[in-house]
Amino acid sequence: MSAFPLALPDDAELSARLSARIGQHWHRLLAALRPLYGEGAWEGELAARLLGAAIARPADLRALDQVREAAPDWFQKPEMVGYCTYIDRFGGTLAGTRARLDELSQLGVRYFHPLPLLKPREGDSDGGFAVADFRQVDPKLGSIDDLRALASDLRARGISLCLDIVCNHTADTHDWALAAKAGDAKYRDFYHVVEAADQVAAYEAHLGQVFPQTAPGNFTFVPEMQGHVWTTFYPFQWDLNYANPVVFIEMMDVLLYLANQGAEVFRLDSAPFLWKRAGSDCRGLPETHQVVRAWRAALAIVAPAVALKAEAIVGLAEVLPFLGEPEQPECHLAYNNTAMTALWAALATGDTRPLSTCLTQALAKPAGAGWLTYVRCHDDIIWGALKGVIPDETLARISDFYAGAVPGSFADGQAFQAEPGAVRSTNGMAASLAGVRDGADNAAALARLRLLYGVTFALDGIPAIYMGDERALTNDPDYAVEPDHDDGRWLHRPRMDWTRNGGPTHAAIARFAQLRQGRACLHAGNPARPLLTADPALLAFERADRGGDRLICLGWFKGDAMTTDLSGLLGSGDWIDLLDGTDVNAQSVAMAPWGLRWLVKKNG
Missing domain, CATH: 3.20.20.80 (Glycosidases)
Structure with missing residues (x-):
């Protein structure tokens, strides 16, 4: 994989950080893009834009970068x-x-x-x-x-x-689209333009529609472009x-x-x-x-x-x-x-x-x-x-x-x-x-x-x-x-x-x-794991941390109150509802109409 093609800035601190990040991520960037574009002059332009943005980044945001x-x-x-x-x-x-x-x-x-x-x-x-x-x-x-x-x-x-x-x-009305309409070949290639109606039909045969009532189809004929512009959403949005x-x-x-x-x-x-x-x-x-x-x-x-x-x-x-x-x-x-x-x-x-x-x-x-x-x-x-x-x-x-x-x-x-x-x-x-x-x-x-x-x-x-x-x-x-x-x-x-x-x-x-x-x-690294309940209207899932912290969320999706035995789900020990501070007995868990509980072990 190619080395970064440009010299880094004279700022020693910025240069050191950029060198470390480039060493970690430049090869990933090229690995993603070269299968799409091959090798070429675009790589030098890519590097120049990256370097220019890094130098222009404000000091407070650079500090946030380090924190994160x-x-x-x-x-x-x-x-x-x-x-x-x-x-x-x-x-x-x-x-x-x-x-x-x-x-x-x-x-x-x-x-x-x-x-x-x-x-x-x-x-x-x-x-x-x-x-x-x-x-x-x-x-x-x-x-x-x-x-x-x-x-x-x-x-x-x-x-x-x-x-x-x-x-x-x-x-x-973006400048790129206006230039394309004016006949600039560079900017015409910023968009998808299909000239023949039968080609449009061939594409459409496989495409869904985002707004089938208000904007049916995926192409819009644009006279200035002498063809059909790909417009997945509305005719004024050019893909x-x-x-x-x-x-x-x-x-x-x-x-x-x-x-x-x-x-x-x-x-x-x-x-x-x-x-x-x-x-x-x-x-x-x-x-x-x-x-x-x-x-x-x-x-x-x-x-x-x-x-x-x-x-x-x-x-x-x-x-x-x-x-x-x-x-x-x-x-x-x-x-x-x-x-x-x-x-x-x-x-x-x-x-x-x-x-x-x-x-x-x-x-x-x-x-x-x-x-x-x-x-x-x-x-x-x-x-x-x-x-x-x-x-x-x-x-x-x-x-x-x-x-x-x-x-x-x-x-x-x-x-x-x-x-x-x-x-x-x-x-x-x-x-x-x-x-x-x-x-x-x-x-x-x-x-x-x-x-x-x-x-x-x-x-x-x-x-x-x-x-x-x-x-x-x-x-x-x-x-x-x-x-x-x-x-x-x-x-x-x-x-x-x-x-x-x-x-x-x-x-x-x-x-x-x-x-x-x-x-x-x-913490989002601890996923929500569903728990089986006897009543389909009772949602239960747990969030658990390796350190022992655990929360069970109960949601009751009916408009009448109910009480149920959840000892098989909750196990032994005393529980408390974080939402209202009440103690909860696993053998007799009361749920209000459209009720919600966040249960944690007492003293946990």
Whole structure:
């Protein structure tokens, strides 16, 4: 494998650190990329970009690099709690968000993920996921200086900033796309352009559709390009051509630039779609994983404090490869989408066995990687992620349940789109799907919401709070009134109501975060292991540390109280519920309607 082709900087301390990191990771970077691109001049450009970013890295971030190199499991610590929001919905602007950081600290947040905030195209931008400039902030939110200031304020509170990197595509108004439309051959090769209609049809025969109702198909005819541009998502989002090494280098440079502005985690949006191959579904191909491995190696050289998170909202078998292997690491984190989906399925059916199945499958995760666990996010709940775990007809009933189309349903959600023949996904805020209605008696609904979050906070990984859930914020019924918000997912993207009392849900979530702190068994390296119970409605799993710390989470997914003998599961000894401080007798464990317990050995 080739040596690094450039001389290191004169700064002795920086040079020594870079030399060590290059010795460890440069060969991994080339091993990932040479099978894709061969050997060539791109290697020198790659090295130059790495070196330039390393020299430009601010001193405080270099110091953070050292801290995290000494504690590479920083993102697995039990103290890690996440919060996800839109800047305009949360604080209005980046400056306004800086004034609201006490809310995060009160909830024990250590990881803050504002959804897309880089400069989008004008008009419809798919909620900011059509980026026109990766090095500028949406001017409605502030400037790149404001972003640096937010990152600095968060870091002072021990909170890591996560940014979205829309790595699969750019907006059709990005400078690269504009140059391509103007006839520049270099930039035309940044995208996939298919000239013949029969070639498009040949590709489409193997491809799925992300938005079959609002954006059917995967190609858009663009007259200026004299052909069909690959557009997996919307016609204004042009898929990048990663078979071109220049594209890889440019996107790597974007990651390094934003890392030097203070980003500590990158959410790799639409990661499974990066590589295209005729005759395949173009999802999660081996070459895609080589691209992600190469980004991981590049960051390890320049900014080892930074973690990658895979946005792969698919079944677990397709997610796990994005976490890589010990000798070929990819992302540090991935969404545990199947656990989230199965959690909502359990709430609708009273059957927690599919969730236990998903947790058992998740045990295949590499020990050095972590999950991002969550109750809701900005996207729809895609029931297809449970295909093979729950029968299709049951998934269809669950979809109908959350759309309020099943007698006795407590949910206030809406069905969303799906591919022909597939089960329609679900939109709605967590509180609304759990049955919260403004002005109603919401005791049972709030108990359901607490149950969902209590289970999520007990699972292994970073539990993430979705904006407003801590205040039981409900759906925005008027979402379509705003320009470019006709997409049904805006139902669960309301503006934060700061006048709304946080109440018991806020207190419960803050309590979950507090109890996680310093609890050895809740380190993400200790996975959630399901325990068998006699009643399918009773979820049980344990978290155990080699040092002897152990916690058992119980969740009761029915609306009536019950008492059961769990001595066979809990064994001997006295137990205490951390959540309310009460003693628990293993032979007579009482569960309230939609009840939750975090059990630990007394004096343990």
